Amino acid sequence: MTSEIVMAADTALATDLMPALIFMVGGLLVPFFKGRAKSVYMLLIPVVGFLNLIHIPLGDHHHLFFGDFNLVLLHVDRLSLLFGYIFHIIAFITVIYILGFKNDVEYVAGFFYAGAALGAIFAGDLFIFFVFWEALTLGSVMLIWARKTPKAQAAGFRYLLVHAFGGLVLLAGIVFHYSHTGSLEMSLMTLSGPGSWLMFFGIGINCAWPILHPWLTDAYPEATIGGAVFLSAFTTKTAVYALARLYPGTDLLIWIGVGMAAFPIFYAVIENDLRRVLAYSLINQVGFMVVGIGIGTELAVNGACAHAFNDILFKGLLFMTMGAVMHRTGKINATDLGGLYKSMPWTCLFCIVGAASISAFPLFSGFVSKSMVMSAVAHMSHNPGQGALVFVWLVLLFAAAGVFHHAGIKIPFFAFFGHDAGHRVKEAPLNMLIAMGIAAFLCVFIGTFPQYLYSVLPFPVDYEPYSISHVLTQTELLFFSALAFCLLLLSGIYPAEQRAVNLDADWSYRIGGKKLYHILAGILNPLNTGCEKVVRSVASASAFIFKDAPARIALFVSVNIWLVFGIRGRYLELRKSRLYNDAMEGTMPIGLGAATAVGFFILIYILN
Amino acid sequence: MNPQDDKELMELKHDPVPGYKPVFVVVFTIACLYMAFILCHSPL
Amino acid sequence: MEEKKHLFDDPKNVKRLLAVFFACVVGLLVLNGVYLYLAKHHVIHHHAYYEWENFWGFYSFYGFVACVILVLVSKYVLRPLVKRREDYYDQ
Numbered sequence: 001m002t003s004e005i006v007m008a009a010d011t012a013l014a015t016d017l018m019p020a021l022i023f024m025v026g027g028l029l030v031p032f033f034k035g036r037a038k039s040v041y042m043l044l045i046p047v048v049g050f051l052n053l054i055h056i057p058l059g060d061h062h063h064l065f066f067g068d069f070n071l072v073l074l075h076v077d078r079l080s081l082l083f084g085y086i087f088h089i090i091a092f093i094t095v096i097y098i099l100g101f102k103n104d105v106e107y108v109a110g111f112f113y114a115g116a117a118l119g120a121i122f123a124g125d126l127f128i129f130f131v132f133w134e135a136l137t138l139g140s141v142m143l144i145w146a147r148k149t150p151k152a153q154a155a156g157f158r159y160l161l162v163h164a165f166g167g168l169v170l171l172a173g174i175v176f177h178y179s180h181t182g183s184l185e186m187s188l189m190t191l192s193g194p195g196s197w198l199m200f201f202g203i204g205i206n207c208a209w210p211i212l213h214p215w216l217t218d219a220y221p222e223a224t225i226g227g228a229v230f231l232s233a234f235t236t237k238t239a240v241y242a243l244a245r246l247y248p249g250t251d252l253l254i255w256i257g258v259g260m261a262a263f264p265i266f267y268a269v270i271e272n273d274l275r276r277v278l279a280y281s282l283i284n285q286v287g288f289m290v291v292g293i294g295i296g297t298e299l300a301v302n303g304a305c306a307h308a309f310n311d312i313l314f315k316g317l318l319f320m321t322m323g324a325v326m327h328r329t330g331k332i333n334a335t336d337l338g339g340l341y342k343s344m345p346w347t348c349l350f351c352i353v354g355a356a357s358i359s360a361f362p363l364f365s366g367f368v369s370k371s372m373v374m375s376a377v378a379h380m381s382h383n384p385g386q387g388a389l390v391f392v393w394l395v396l397l398f399a400a401a402g403v404f405h406h407a408g409i410k411i412p413f414f415a416f417f418g419h420d421a422g423h424r425v426k427e428a429p430l431n432m433l434i435a436m437g438i439a440a441f442l443c444v445f446i447g448t449f450p451q452y453l454y455s456v457l458p459f460p461v462d463y464e465p466y467s468i469s470h471v472l473t474q475t476e477l478l479f480f481s482a483l484a485f486c487l488l489l490l491s492g493i494y495p496a497e498q499r500a501v502n503l504d505a506d507w508s509y510r511i512g513g514k515k516l517y518h519i520l521a522g523i524l525n526p527l528n529t530g531c532e533k534v535v536r537s538v539a540s541a542s543a544f545i546f547k548d549a550p551a552r553i554a555l556f557v558s559v560n561i562w563l564v565f566g567i568r569g570r571y572l573e574l575r576k577s578r579l580y581n582d583a584m585e586g587t588m589p590i591g592l593g594a595a596t597a598v599g600f601f602i603l604i605y606i607l608n
Numbered sequence: 609m610n611p612q613d614d615k616e617l618m619e620l621k622h623d624p625v626p627g628y629k630p631v632f633v634v635v636f637t638i639a640c641l642y643m644a645f646i647l648c649h650s651p652l
Numbered sequence: 653m654e655e656k657k658h659l660f661d662d663p664k665n666v667k668r669l670l671a672v673f674f675a676c677v678v679g680l681l682v683l684n685g686v687y688l689y690l691a692k693h694h695v696i697h698h699h700a701y702y703e704w705e706n707f708w709g710f711y712s713f714y715g716f717v718a719c720v721i722l723v724l725v726s727k728y729v730l731r732p733l734v735k736r737r738e739d740y741y742d743q
Contacts, residue, residue, distance in 0.1 A: 269726035378701035477715040484719035487632040492624025495727035503734040650703035
């Protein structure tokens with residue numbers, strides 16, 4: 001009897017909800033709540049979602065039969081579960097962070113966006129994955145538009161166009177793939193045939209690969225304060241998840257990842273908008289993940305996933321601290337900030353924790369995950385034929401030093417120290433401080449006790465980050481990066497912060513598109529007028545000829561007749577000109593016209 | 609809010625502190641030479 | 653209103669911080685030397701993937717040179733290439 005009840009309870013628990021729906025539907029109901037109830041309700045959504053998530057058994061759930069298709073709405077395994085955990089955690093933290101904003105659009109969009117990301121990572125097949133992938137774009141663009149500035153609207157529109165294109169590429173890839181293999185399974189792909197290539201690039205757009213990346217650095221800094229925190233967590237990480245699921249061990253990813261890790265740090269050094277600096281460093285961090293997935297060994301994929309997990313926390317934390325600064329001062333440019341440690345000490349502390357984490361200081365979260373990727377690259381580079389990976393390792397080490405330089409030092413230094421801009425503001429609101437505090441705590445906790453993170457990674461972990469050698473070498477690397485910053489700054493070589501636009505690949509469609517239009521207009525418009533001229537002159541010439549020719553024929557006939565009748569001299573000239581004018585103007589006396597026509601016919605008849 | 613709060617700088621220069629530039633140049637030169645030495649003397 | 657004096661308003665504190673930092677930097681190099689010495693005499697296990705990791709201060713100098721190059725390239729190569737007026741895209 002009791003066992004039956006227990007079994008019933010088990011099945012009740014086993015009929016789990018889709019994590020995506022909890023967020024999406026739950027989010028739509030947010031505007032119906034008021035005051036304190038609203039805050040409580042919003043906080044409950046990720047909590048309920050998390051409780052639901054940990055009760056879902058591994059495997060496929062929620063089949064949807066659709067014609068010949070068997071769509072799987074919910075597929076849970078260790079990889080998707082890891083991303084599920086962190087998505088719930090960051091959604092919870094971000095919700096606390098945005099409680100004070102009282103902006104329903106942001107709330108609904110945020111939950112919709114988080115739900116879409118959860119839907120995509122738990123999708124059991126490519127079709128469901130695609131549906132949520134598109135939803136992801138919708139949710140994120142709303143978060144950008146919610147800022148309501150003209151700049152945000154324009155950036156949001158560009159963002160939408162890029163992602164709509166990316167979605168189409170992905171869809172085309174899925175269709176090709178399906179028609180080729182007859183399967184919609186989300187399983188390992190090899191880059192062969194148009195289907196897998198198109199899907200690869202479709203995912204690559206969301207993953208912000210070099211040249212495909214500018215939507216990120218263009219739009220994220222224009223989003224709302226809370227929106228940027230949401231955005232930093234979901235789109236790129238969902239793409240990382242998709243690559244880890246579909247394309248692990250694809251060599252091309254190693255080189256793409258190296259590019260991602262290396263180039264943004266140069267931009268980050270000269271960028272003035274501190275949230276844009278973070279956007280560039282986001283690409284840099286995703287680069288490490290992409291390299292890990294490209295290597296494809298268990299250690300590497302573990303490292304990539306662990307780094308995604310940590311990056312969501314520390315990048316979210318950094319975006320939160322910069323958001324708090326923006327919220328209080330209304331400024332985000334390095335040129336307008338500085339000295340805020342005096343008035344926002346807690347935010348400053350949390351920012352330093354985030355900076356230490358992203359820079360991979362020992363005892364902070366980046367340290368325990370970035371090194372996994374580095375070690376995996378080093379391991380692999382000793383395999384025969386993989387010598388080029390030594391170069392990859394060196395570039396990654398360069399990027400690891402560089403990230404400390406721009407994200408680890410530049411962000412806290414220019415916002416909270418450096419030149420005092422004179423802002424005397426209040427500390428960030430309590431809810432923001434709590435949110436940043438939780439994220440900062442998790443960064444330190446994971447960095448200090450990595451075994452908890454390691455236990456939820458996709459593969460069993462046999463890796464110890466805290467060896468004497470690793471701690472010592474990493475500390476050396478970071479301290480000497482700091483030394484470089486210090487000496488460059490003190491000797492006046494460090495580039496001045498300047499308000500400016502730094503051209504990036506988005507030039508191609510923001511200006512390049514316009515230029516192309518002008519070039520094409522410059523070539524095609526004269527061609528058009530030229531053609532028109534030719535056609536017009538041909539037409540008028542032929543019209544003239546068709547009028548002129550009969551007149552001349554008439555003249556020829558008449559003159560011969562007149563000559564026969566003995567008309568000569570001035571009188572003949574006068575008659576000729578009168579006849580020609582009459583013929584050209586069509587005012588010939590009917591008799592004469594008829595006579596000419598008859599004469600003409602006779603002439604033709606004779607000549608025949 | 610006084611109007612000075614809204615004054616936004618176009619450029620934030622970092623003024624050199626006297627005496628550091630030579631230090632930097634020396635350290636950088638030595639570091640470069642040493643890096644070159646290390647990389648040349650380690651077989652890949 | 654007399655504003656409260658803050659930690660780094662006093663140049664002495666900045667100097668102290670710098671001094672501590674420079675001491676740390678030198679200390680790290682010394683530690684690295686000690687570490688390599690102990691590893692050479694098999695007191696502690698030293699695992700290196702690459703030959704250059706066995707050189708004294710490889711990571712230190714690499715980090716330093718990397719960051720200086722990063723800044724110099726950004727300042728003297730990238731910025732002249734890509735910097736435009738703030739309203740460049742608004743025209």
